[in-house]
Amino acid sequence: MVSIKDVAALAGVSDRTVSRVASGDTKLLRPRTRKKVLKAIEELGYVPNRAAQMMRTSRSLVLGLMTDVVATTPFSTDIVRGIQDALESTPYTLLTINTSGDPAKEARSWQTFREHGIDGVLYVTMFHRQLPVTTQFPSIPVVLVNCSAPAHPERPYIVPDDYRGGYDAAAHLLAKGHRKIAYVALNEHILAADLRGSAFLDALAAERVEARGDWIVPGLVGDVFKDRFVAFENVTRILKQADRPTGIVCGNDEIALQCYCAALELGLKIPDDVSIVGFDDFQAVSNVVEPKLTTMALPYHEMGSLAVETLVGMLKGTPPKVLHTKYRCKLIERASVCQQNHPAEDTDLPARLTIEP
Amino acid sequence: MVSIKDVAALAGVSDRTVSRVASGDTKLLRPRTRKKVLKAIEELGYVPNRAAQMMRTSRSLVLGLMTDVVATTPFSTDIVRGIQDALESTPYTLLTINTSGDPAKEARSWQTFREHGIDGVLYVTMFHRQLPVTTQFPSIPVVLVNCSAPAHPERPYIVPDDYRGGYDAAAHLLAKGHRKIAYVALNEHILAADLRGSAFLDALAAERVEARGDWIVPGLVGDVFKDRFVAFENVTRILKQADRPTGIVCGNDEIALQCYCAALELGLKIPDDVSIVGFDDFQAVSNVVEPKLTTMALPYHEMGSLAVETLVGMLKGTPPKVLHTKYRCKLIERASVCQQNHPAEDTDLPARLTIEP
DNA sequence: TTGCCAAATGTCGACGTCGAAATTAGATGT
DNA sequence: ACATCTAATTTCGACGTCGACATTTGGCAA
Numbered sequence: 001m002v003s004i005k006d007v008a009a010l011a012g013v014s015d016r017t018v019s020r021v022a023s024g025d026t027k028l029l030r031p032r033t034r035k036k037v038l039k040a041i042e043e044l045g046y047v048p049n050r051a052a053q054m055m056r057t058s059r060s061l062v063l064g065l066m067t068d069v070v071a072t073t074p075f076s077t078d079i080v081r082g083i084q085d086a087l088e089s090t091p092y093t094l095l096t097i098n099t100s101g102d103p104a105k106e107a108r109s110w111q112t113f114r115e116h117g118i119d120g121v122l123y124v125t126m127f128h129r130q131l132p133v134t135t136q137f138p139s140i141p142v143v144l145v146n147c148s149a150p151a152h153p154e155r156p157y158i159v160p161d162d163y164r165g166g167y168d169a170a171a172h173l174l175a176k177g178h179r180k181i182a183y184v185a186l187n188e189h190i191l192a193a194d195l196r197g198s199a200f201l202d203a204l205a206a207e208r209v210e211a212r213g214d215w216i217v218p219g220l221v222g223d224v225f226k227d228r229f230v231a232f233e234n235v236t237r238i239l240k241q242a243d244r245p246t247g248i249v250c251g252n253d254e255i256a257l258q259c260y261c262a263a264l265e266l267g268l269k270i271p272d273d274v275s276i277v278g279f280d281d282f283q284a285v286s287n288v289v290e291p292k293l294t295t296m297a298l299p300y301h302e303m304g305s306l307a308v309e310t311l312v313g314m315l316k317g318t319p320p321k322v323l324h325t326k327y328r329c330k331l332i333e334r335a336s337v338c339q340q341n342h343p344a345e346d347t348d349l350p351a352r353l354t355i356e357p
Numbered sequence: 358m359v360s361i362k363d364v365a366a367l368a369g370v371s372d373r374t375v376s377r378v379a380s381g382d383t384k385l386l387r388p389r390t391r392k393k394v395l396k397a398i399e400e401l402g403y404v405p406n407r408a409a410q411m412m413r414t415s416r417s418l419v420l421g422l423m424t425d426v427v428a429t430t431p432f433s434t435d436i437v438r439g440i441q442d443a444l445e446s447t448p449y450t451l452l453t454i455n456t457s458g459d460p461a462k463e464a465r466s467w468q469t470f471r472e473h474g475i476d477g478v479l480y481v482t483m484f485h486r487q488l489p490v491t492t493q494f495p496s497i498p499v500v501l502v503n504c505s506a507p508a509h510p511e512r513p514y515i516v517p518d519d520y521r522g523g524y525d526a527a528a529h530l531l532a533k534g535h536r537k538i539a540y541v542a543l544n545e546h547i548l549a550a551d552l553r554g555s556a557f558l559d560a561l562a563a564e565r566v567e568a569r570g571d572w573i574v575p576g577l578v579g580d581v582f583k584d585r586f587v588a589f590e591n592v593t594r595i596l597k598q599a600d601r602p603t604g605i606v607c608g609n610d611e612i613a614l615q616c617y618c619a620a621l622e623l624g625l626k627i628p629d630d631v632s633i634v635g636f637d638d639f640q641a642v643s644n645v646v647e648p649k650l651t652t653m654a655l656p657y658h659e660m661g662s663l664a665v666e667t668l669v670g671m672l673k674g675t676p677p678k679v680l681h682t683k684y685r686c687k688l689i690e691r692a693s694v695c696q697q698n699h700p701a702e703d704t705d706l707p708a709r710l711t712i713e714p
Numbered sequence: 715t716t717g718c719c720a721a722a723t724g725t726c727g728a729c730g731t732c733g734a735a736a737t738t739a740g741a742t743g744t
Numbered sequence: 745a746c747a748t749c750t751a752a753t754t755t756c757g758a759c760g761t762c763g764a765c766a767t768t769t770g771g772c773a774a
Contacts, residue, residue: 074431
């Protein structure tokens, strides 16, 4: 391994001078010396040794990415992409560990991070959720992404605004004139399901539209990670009714995909007979189905970038401006929703609606 | 930072003894001493310092994962999962860098790896492809995954057997009695498209089944990473013909999804009117569409594991048993293919077929 | 009890880097 | 030419660990 000393010998200067050149310490260096050293570095193919730097400075310039299954799962890979993209403009590198959601493995991972002298950690979960109070964090900077830790209010976190996203998804159908709207929910064990579900109800209530109980059905059942899709059956049943909804809000894009299958198999046209709104903008589905899916995009990429920005800021000593961020979702309008000119008899609204602004 | 010396002081032994305990060097240690040191380690929360270890031993116990976009793309995340799972049983950790396919970034990444004293590298591509001859590798152990480097025949690689997969996919439909089979191809710029495509033709030829030119259509067009799906239009056109195929082999599962949309919209039943075989077993699609998709699974997880095994072996000094591995694909039978009892008039086969075994 | 040997533990130094402090080179003014 | 001052460079040492080697300990046979 070629070290700073080899370079120094070749360039005819002291090792300390080489160190200065290598770390871009331009101020106290004569251009002539600098050039001489640069040439020697080039010639020998010298690369600084991070381990040695770290021993000296006790900073590793490595960040830890701890995920449950995010990094290996299709859905939230955009968080990772956002993180990596943002890391580009920093001196940090990323050490990735996947815990598979196993607490024992998580404990071991923290230890590994400590061994590596990780400067800070991005703790990312696949589903938007609250961490159990038992979750412990070591005393290094950590930014939570897609999850919050009620037991650790001092830890910054970044989550999507699922409530608002759910609200806006329903509102979109309402704005397009739909009044008969079904909702196919995510797995009830997920926080996002709760948020989006109650937002759906609130959005309908705000417009004085009835939320029919038999039109609110689960799309996924069973334990998280072992759940089963049931959207197809449930939606098929609903769409077979003579009086069927003209629009469906789905808990995610896979559920929307099952709705597509159900609707199409029944000979219904999308969006004319049924309009469908997805959630997640999971491109492998949303941009492939025909007609293309209108869906609520989760701001994963931005969340990842913001997380890096926040963490790097903390490492510089700048506390985050906003400790807890709820990132807004964005509706991606494609072709699965149409304007609904609902005939009078379809709208079963209280008269007072007419005096609404 | 609590070091080996602090522990030594507390336990009343020399630092060297602590070092031995910490590295699990059981042989030359009295159990009593060991226990004493272990207690001190526990008490102080000592964690070995990898940077120091590395300086001493000049091995980092870190592997580099260099990807083009794999880690951030839904399709081949199983490779990463396979890698991470296999890493579990080794002392290695993973430093991840994503090059976005940018050669400049790739060069920088190699440098970063060198700085970190990476012991070996897993070089993974999203698509099965051949690396251009311009691709350079530094002189450390590297295992290529999902790609090969004709210019570097000494480098081990692990790729899927796309040809055989394509062959078996077509053979499956043939075995089920289908004789009128269409093929919707991947983007022609991808190596896998080539392999699977020619395998399709060979499989049909082997059974003396005609491969109709107008039933072989692209499913994706445009530059890789910027391509556009055209399977829907193309398949719709084919399925509208009076004489239409009873089975379709698809270049991947997303193309299969477009076939679903096309077939269902035309009022055709899957699998009774059209049987469909996908490729990739991209679960977010294959296990969600209704009926569930029969598809050729790429052995991504196994490829990742084998890559780690190979690399770790190389680091131990064991050269890989097999330098270049083609991993077999596996057909996942679900519900999108049915037995086809083709009437005599449908088969337009040369008479000599009757004398085939 | 002594002597011997293997087992157990200790001492020392170097890995590559950079902070602090010390030294030298170069510029400026007289 | 010389003093003075700043800019540029060098010297020195320590970070935590473990390999090589040195030393001590404990057990056991004579």
